Amino acid sequence: MKRFGPATLVEAGGEKLLFDAGRGVALRMSQINVMPGEITKLFLTHLHSDHTVGLPDVWLTGTLTTTGHRSTEFEVWGPAGTRTMMEDLEKAYKRDIDTRIEHGYIVPEGAKPMGHDIKPGIVYEKNGVQVEAFLVSHDIDPSFGYRINYKGHSVVLSGDTTYNENVVQHGKGADLLIHEVAVAKPEDLVNIPAFQKILSVHTTPEQAGKVFSQTKPKLAVYSHVVLLGDMSEASAHLLYRTQSTYDGKVIVGEDLMTFEIGEEVNITER
Structure with a gap:
């Protein structure tokens, strides 16, 4: 397949910021040696499924030992509805997450999603990246x-x-x-x-x-x-x-x- 879904990775100031998470984004990142677990910050342009369907893959696959073993919260910024979407995704995958935590496969914090509903303006600023x-x-x-x-x-x-x-x-x-x-x-x-x-x-x-x-x-x-x-x-x-x-x-x-x-x-x- 020539094109997977929309996603753009921006690397600057030690930050790895992912913008949108279309179909196949986790697979494409692995091809450039970026593991899903390295992604802790995701920014959504809008909530259409073709821009978000790869989100659970980046979020959950990134908790695994072999794919980055994320140890901090997975934060997502986006339009109104982003926070609720992340809360609902956490509920949808609760059985999976709880089982992996129980067996010690993942770090609990790395599986914790945090959604932010944004408005126009500066939404993130750290390490010189705005x-x-x-x-x-x-x-x-x-x-x-x-x-x-x-x-x-x-x-x-x-x-x-x-x-x-x-x-x-x-x-x-x-x-x-x-x-x-x-x-x-x-x-x-x-x-x-x-x-x-x-x-x-x-x-x-x-x-x-x-x-x-x-x-x-x-x-x-x-x-x-x-x-x-x-x-x-x-x-x-x-x-x-x-x-x-x-x-x-x-x-x-x-x-x-x-x-x-x-x-x-x-x-x-x-």
């Missing part, structure tokens, strides 16, 4: 994007959104802007009403290019690529369509792609 949340426009309210700042450098994650001025505002001056994108065939938009609705809550390449042209990041990257119907990446012409509104550097991200941010943004593909 995480700022801002509202975006999607079909589940509220939905957030994030800006992560560290020592004069920054990464901005759009989250799932239509064209949004908050992304423009918070994206200005970013080294790396990671943005979602969605496409569908024109005939499908005419014949399939559901596709019209889906596209209305995501961002087209032309709209994303408008964001990039106003923010001028060192590098713009497409992630969470939504291909409706039988559209393929090749037939979507993402970069060509983006060039109609943006003449800077933009790439289509791939799973396991790594970006090292300094004076330049260096890309490593796996």
